[in-house]
Amino acid sequence: MSDSTRTDSVMLQTPSRIRPCLRRMPHLVLLPLVALTLAACAVGPNYKAPAAPQAVTYARQDPVAVSQLVPEADAQFWRELDDPVLHSLVENALHANHDIRIALSRYEQASALSRERRQDYYPTLGASGEISTQRASAAQAPDASRSDRDNDLHSAGLSVIWELDFFGRVRRSVESQRAETEASAADLAGVQVAMVAELTDAYFRLRGLQVQLQVARDNEINQADTLRLIEVLFENGRGTSFDADRARTQLALTRSRIPPLEAEAAVAAHRIAVLTGRTPAAMAEVLDHPAALPELPAQINAGAPGDLLRRRPDVAAAERVSGISG
Secondary structure, eight states: OOHHHHHHHHHHOOOTTTHHHHHHHHHHHHHHHHHHHHHHHHHOOOOOOOOOOOOOSOTTOOHHHHTSOOOOOOTTGGGGGOOHHHHHHHHHHHHHOHHHHHHHHHHHHHHHHHHHHHGGGSOEEEEEEEEEEEEOOTTTSTTSOTTTTEEEEEEEEEEEEOOOOSSSHHHHHHHHHHHHHHHHHHHHHHHHHHHHHHHHHHHHHHHHHHHHHHHHHHHHHHHHHHHHHHHHHHHTTSSOHHHHHHHHHHHHHHHHHHHHHHHHHHHHHHHHHHHHTOOHHHHHHHHSSOOOOOOOOSOOOOOOHHHHHHHSHHHHHHHHHHHHHO
């Protein structure tokens, strides 16, 4: 073999201790790429709210209402009615309703869990300590006194645990719990709105029935006076029996309408008492006195249909739940 051939063969040979390093280099290069790929898979896509219908106005909407400003969503919408009795009833109902208490406890639980999940972003510190006393027996230390056989042991420890969120597990966990908290808040708002709406409806029904009762009783008094006048005229030969019978029938018909109205008013008053957590007897002093119906605004611009739909608490809760599962 010539010198040049030996030189080439020596230059092409690789030491045995370098070959394993060269074989591991492709794996070392691939490790960061695999980690980035797994991180992207673990994090997943960000949640996007579903698109709502894009209708601008409602069918057959009043043009006057469209020209008005859209009112802001007010959780205490009943205050706009300016009725002190209704305000007091709603406040009592909000404090006494058990469904609201249950929804509130669920929201507080979800909110506490959300605060706990956010702590995963930060290191967790742990500390421990121990103090103990040991005494050796006389057989173990025959030449030592009793005090010399006593040994005090002290130990202390400190630990730090921090999960680096390379793959987005902590972030997704926090986002999921935040969405669950928002869904619980929407459920609470939904229960409050449903309860206040039912109470307001019963209150308006009661006031409307009281107005109808007042009108019926006034008609009863007027028709009774008319019947007496017709009977006097008939007794003096100025009328006919048909006129008296017709007036008597009209009076009886008016009187027959009063008991059903009184029964409906009692049902509405009892419903209000149940919603406020009080007995009907306790509410009689407040509700038995007739009052005028609260004045309602003539026109209300509810805004775009999609925006109104998203303001509904049940829709907002369903949207956040879909974000948790999706």
